[in-house]
Amino acid sequence: MKKWFAVIGDPIHHSKSPEMHHFWYDDLQEDAAYVPIHVTPDTLEQAVTSMKVLGISGWNVTIPHKEAIIPFLDELDEQAKHMGAVNTVVRQADGTLKGYNTDGLGFVRSLEEAVGTNEKNRALLLIGAGGAARGIAFALVASGYTNITIANRTVEKAQAIIQELGVGQACSLVEAGEQLAQYGILVQTTSAGLNDAFSMPFSLDHLAAHAIVADIVYNPLMTPFLEAAQQKGATIVTGVGMFVHQGAIAYEHWLQKTPNTNAMIARITQQLG
Numbered sequence: 001m002k003k004w005f006a007v008i009g010d011p012i013h014h015s016k017s018p019e020m021h022h023f024w025y026d027d028l029q030e031d032a033a034y035v036p037i038h039v040t041p042d043t044l045e046q047a048v049t050s051m052k053v054l055g056i057s058g059w060n061v062t063i064p065h066k067e068a069i070i071p072f073l074d075e076l077d078e079q080a081k082h083m084g085a086v087n088t089v090v091r092q093a094d095g096t097l098k099g100y101n102t103d104g105l106g107f108v109r110s111l112e113e114a115v116g117t118n119e120k121n122r123a124l125l126l127i128g129a130g131g132a133a134r135g136i137a138f139a140l141v142a143s144g145y146t147n148i149t150i151a152n153r154t155v156e157k158a159q160a161i162i163q164e165l166g167v168g169q170a171c172s173l174v175e176a177g178e179q180l181a182q183y184g185i186l187v188q189t190t191s192a193g194l195n196d197a198f199s200m201p202f203s204l205d206h207l208a209a210h211a212i213v214a215d216i217v218y219n220p221l222m223t224p225f226l227e228a229a230q231q232k233g234a235t236i237v238t239g240v241g242m243f244v245h246q247g248a249i250a251y252e253h254w255l256q257k258t259p260n261t262n263a264m265i266a267r268i269t270q271q272l273g
C-alpha cells in the first residue's frame, strides 16, 4: 500500500523537500508520495489531528511550527526534547506520533562529509543563538565537538545555550571577530545577510589559514559570508549538505533505508549554482 508523507509550513511553496523525497522514492523503488501542505499557525492543531486520522506515515515540520507542534505529539526523541524543536514526525506502529529533530545531526553529517571526522578538537565558533544554532550546538556536543564558542548579537542567548550544553563559552560578535584567528571551524547560523545581501555578522579579516567555514543557508548557495571566506582561502561547506542530510535522516526514521545523499547534494547544488 502506498505510504504518504508531507511537509507542513507557512510559507511552504518554496520547499525542495517534495522533489528530494520523490527522487529517493524513485531511486529506492518505494511506493510512496510526499506532499507540501500549507498550514497556518491557527490551524496547526487541526492539521496534526487530520494527518493522524488520515494515517499519514510521517511528515517534516518547517517554519513556523517546529516548536509549536510539540504539545500535539505523543512522544519526543531525547535530542528533540533537548532542542525544544521538532522537524520530523513519525507515525509509530500503534498510531502514536513521535517527534524527532534531524536538523542538528544533518549539519554534523554534512560537515563531516566535507572535512572528515578528525576535526573534533579544533576550536569551533558557532555564530548565532536562535533555533537553528541551538539544534546544531546540541548535535555537535553529542557528536564529540566540545571546544565550542557561541557568539551572538544578544550574548545572553548564547550564554543560555552554553549553560544547557554544560560545555563551551559564549561571547559577543565583536569579540568573536577580534579573536577570529583562534578558530579552526566557523558555523554561520544567523539570518544576517538573508535579507540584506551585504550584511554579515562580522568581518573575516582575521580568519585563520586553513579554516573550515560553513553556512546553514542553502539558497543562495554562496552567502556573502561564504564568498568572503572563500576569498580568504577557507574550505567552504554550503547549507545544501545540511538540508539533504536532515531529509535523509528523516527518511531513515520513516522507511528504514539510507537514501543517496551525494546524488541529491550534486543535483541541488547544480540547480542553485
Ligand code: ATR
Binding pocket: 127, 128, 129, 130, 131, 132, 133, 152, 153, 154, 155, 157, 189, 190, 191, 192, 193, 199, 200, 201
Ligand atoms: P533560526 O531559527 O533560523 O535560528 P532565529 O531563532 O530567529 O532563527 O535566530 C536568528 C539568529 O540570527 C539570532 O542569533 C539573531 O541574533 P539575536 O539573538 O541577537 O537576535 C541573529 N541575527 C538576525 N539578524 C541579525 C543581524 N542583522 N546581525 C546579527 N545577528 C542577527
